[in-house]
Amino acid sequence: MEFNKTEYFTFLYWIRRLLLYSDYLFSFLGTSLNLLLLYLLIRIKNNEFLEYRRILFHTTISDIIFSPTIAFSALAMEPGKNYIFAWPTGVINYLPKYLRIVKGYSMNNFQYGTSILFIFIWNIIGFNFWIKAFTDVSLRDYHLAKKELPKEFFFDSYGNEMRVFIAKPLEFSGLLCVLHVLITLIFVLITVCFTYLAVLKTLKVKRSSMSKKSKLLHRQLSISMLLHTGISLFSVFLPIFLLLGCIIFQKKLYGIGHIFFYIFEYIPTFNALISIYFVTYCKKEFLKLIGKHKTNCHNKLIELFEMYAPKVGHSHINFNGRIADILVKAGHDVTFLTPKLSNIAFINGTKLAKIISVEPHPYVAEKFFETSALKNMWNLDENIINAFDLFSSMSNLMIISCEHLIDQKEITQQIVKEKYDVMIAEYFTTCPIGLADHYNVSSLIVTSAMTFNDIVYPLIGLNFPSSYVPGSFMPFKEKMTYKERVINTLQYVTLKYYLENILFKKYEELFLRKTKTKFNKIKNNFGAIFVNTVPWMDFPFPITPKVHFIGGSGVPEPKNISKEWDEILSLRKKNILLSFGSVAQAFKMPVSYKKGIIEMMKEMEDITFIWKYEKKSDTLPLEIPKNVFISNWVPQNDLLNDKRITIFITHGGLNSITEAVSRGKVTLTIPLFGDQIRNAQMVERLNISKVFNKYQLSNSKLLIDAINHLLNNIDVYSKNVHKQQSLMKNRPFTAEETIIKITEFIGKHGNLPEMDLYSSKMSSFIFYNLDIILPALFIFLFFIICTIRAIIYIFKHFYLFKKKTKVE
Template identity: 35%
Template sequence: MLLRLALPFLVFSSISTSATKKPLKILVYNIKFAHSHSVFLGNIADILSEEGHNVAWDWDYEVDNRLKPFQTSLIPEVYPPFEDGTTKSTVIRIPADKATLDFFNQVMDGDFSFVFRSDDWDRTNALKQMPLLRRIFEQQCKYTLTFEKIIEDLRREKYDVMIVETFDYCGIGLAHLLSPRSLITVSTTNIFDYLAYQIGQPLFPSHVPTSFGSVVLPSLSSRVNNLIALATSLWMFREIEKPTERLFKEKYGEAFPDMTEIIANSSFTLTNSDPFLDFAKPTLRKVVEIGGIGVREAKQIDEEWSSILSLRRRTVVVSFGTVARTFLMPLKMKKALAQAFSRFPDTTFLWKYERPEDKDDFAVEVDNLILSKWLPQNDLLEDDRVQGFLTHAGKGSYFEAASRGKSSLLVPLFGDQVRNAAAAEFVGFGHLFDKADMEDADKIETALTEILEDEGRLARAREVKRVMDSRPFTPRELLVRHVEFAAKFGQQKTLDSQGRDLSYVVYYNIDIIGIIIVSLILFLYIFYRSLSIVLCCVNVQKGKDKLKKL
């Protein structure tokens, strides 16, 4: 989830769902720190913009502190490797705090190979990320709050809806300052455990995998592991939240509400999940699953890529995402992968690899392996000549694989990827592969054979595609209709869980259970004492009767 920072930005879109409806004023807060997060929120902004006025304009506070009239313009790339995530909505930029950017660049220049080496279930991955994220978000938020003029201008806009991800909590605090009619919170993956806790959605670690968990078995060890994952997740997000919450209280007074209170009063929560691609779980009506909304319509691949796909009978796309740079993968792992690939001479392996010139170091004689700095992944997966997908199980790749019906080998590295891979295996279109086995070419070969030649798994992958194509409501419809509803009616108390304000004792009826247990114990004690007295009296009477006979 860590990842590259350029400029945080606020995305504004004036939208309407048809020419006959009044355009809505919507503000999407999208801090640019990680590719997948920016893309997901950017897709939301673009879809809402497509529903109404497709107008874009660029504003740079350091150049001109007056709001400009609407005009079409390009967004300057302050950090070229990173996209804004949106191309169709109005963009208002807030520059990166220099100290934050310098720190982030320092982090990114560090050694991230630990994501390949660590055990899948090692919670230290999350623990390592938390201090970095906390510092980045706190420093940038402190700088953002110095732009009082733009904050006041945004407040006067009187937005109908503000959409904010609950990862960087600065947007939550700004939502309170700007006072939109409705606040909609966002989780760019499955609903974060801490967010679920804040809005009152039930958490059942006994059988529902947590944000950083996997399949929960009835065994004691599995449930303990999931409980530890839950505690780690809750602690991590609270630690990220606290410094930002303190910034707002210091600047605007102690009366400023807690972040949890603001989040709990949101109208809806949008999550990057889909009920047909996940474990069943208890939920609330205010939680709207729009998973896969970022999967764009595939384009026709060009002749160059088409010729590559025609080299052999089938092709497998290999990608570990943008965060885990594969040139940092341990050499032994890369050699094992290349060796396994070489055992499929009728298959071309297309590997997204940042330094293709390194091939001679680990795959000099593997002719069916092609390394490329970039792949048109979504477009390639749409092609029938691509019959398999080896991926890290990031959310974007997860939904692309499901939507294109590709049998997948999923090697989760960190964060929510373990849960995603477990869900893919549960649904049936993927096979979860432990990265600890990535140094074993034989195991990799066996796993690849399964996803490429198991007819049952291939058929299930195609079935998943049909399910995704036939969902009762598309993610786009769910997004637009709920945003419209929130703009029109605001927060609905009927959708809020009454349990969110209850203590654990009351929520789980521990007091009632305690009373029952105490009452049962008291009853058994009284029964025992009464029985003892009765038996004692009987024995005494028998003694008296014996004495009378004597």
């Protein structure tokens, strides 16, 4: 029966014309949708979904490359009894995509390159097999095949007869083609299965450290991956299996070739649609979960926060304990982890949180108070060497304590089992960042019981402005002399070098050895920084959006003083409170200092002195005057709240200064060591305090002069301190609100890498634009040199010419 052109054009012409242009449609849709998917993947920032993003990223890139060439590599076949119209080499195109994913798990660059080369060679071999099979078919076979296969395969869309590829699968050349397809099929199946299992294994490990809300969405993403892979395999394998079945059982499937050809062409489009749907669906569900928690954050939100607070001193414990209590009152479940550094009985710091206490390492307990700074703080010189010695000595003990904490397997298991959402830890050293990763806590907030710590600047990508911001242990104000700026800069450069080249490497070695964590990659992985200061009282310094001021959060509400203290304050019109804090115990000061203080008190008999002194009065070198009351403990905050206290003599600890400002008290600051030296300068510049050198405590006359200076100018000092007190009371957001809101925000959204300054990843050479400045300077100098030489040349030429003219 002859082919009816009229019937062909009537029924199939427009369909065939449409299908002819479908090649371009499929290529366009596949490329466009995968580009859209690529845009959505780039916008995924949540760390918990980065592994899925990496996998989908590779498949999307492969489909973008594959889409424009889909019509030339698609799987087309039409089985007859003895002949097949076929071109099934398209199956090989799926191997590079899966090999690229596997490369991230178990293949190095050489293995991956070798695999891609093998695929290329294998594809060429298959191509030649099919060409051989096609050319072995005689003209007689071709006419016999036209009777077995649908006639539309032999005519173009205009009804003109065309020569097509025909193969005989039961002959040697055809069997080679079939064998090539089978081997390829097996290799593809093994590769895909291995890829999928490797991905699932990795994601299973990562899911153990994910937040609860993220885990709820991973099933949908896993389904997306399964469909993404399954549709591709189905579109490839089904035609091959049907082809083999028809060959074995000598069956014909008229017209089925068109169906499989266009299904195969549509694979990149299907993949993109599936992935786009699941990515957008999971994004919406993720936002719904966040919104649900946000509306109930004060009463129904159940989140777990872990506080890490080494017992360095009472002020540090109180500061972090206060944060814990604020969060407990806000309805959160808080565990207070307190690794001890000594066997001395410290306070717990928190009244409401659960406590996990860790006994100190024997060596740390022995050496903690033997460090030169803590042992000799009354005689320690205020210089850069001693400041660095204090920091390095404490850092070395902290490293041992950090390792000791990691070795507490039971505590680690307990913390990991609880699945905390946020860890809040004091950044006294860098241990908390590694601990957060060790405990599988995805979000971290670091605190500073002091002012903004110098060691944080390079981690958050800021340059420490040593020209106008004094270092944490420097006795300078913001307006420094040349010598002071040199010392301040030298202090920071030395500290930065120690951090980056010694301390960080020690922690990196520790965590790599103990937990296999690459510390260098997570050293700035935190979501917020709580600083125990307020911006109007501290020296102004540059910050990032991750820095939050919570100064005053550690100041408890004052209570009414007891009858005993009330009677003492009523004895005289003026009262002075003298306290050097908890670490710097007054009984340990040199005898000459004690004599100077007592002689000063004796001379100023019209003032009542309340002195926090940890021993009995008989341990003092002189007899105590009648206007002096000694106690080993005083209700400092409650006394400062009393209007009868005129002056507060303090060591300059940040909590003591904040308490004094909150209660509107003028201070005489006698800094001993550490950040107290800077704190003293900080409040003196506001004209609310006067700094007194500790080495002059033996000189009672100088001490009397300093106190009289404050008393004679008490109106001026009181006015200034009351201004600071008003700022504390009327701040836009209280410290408690900041702590609660920021902690809940980080608990819901993670560490927010979007807010990290890129400068934290830059080298100093690029950060300071030296790659721009140096070439420009070179060009400028070159221009100056050329100009000078030109002037010299012109001058010499003119001078010699003029001289020659005169001679003539």
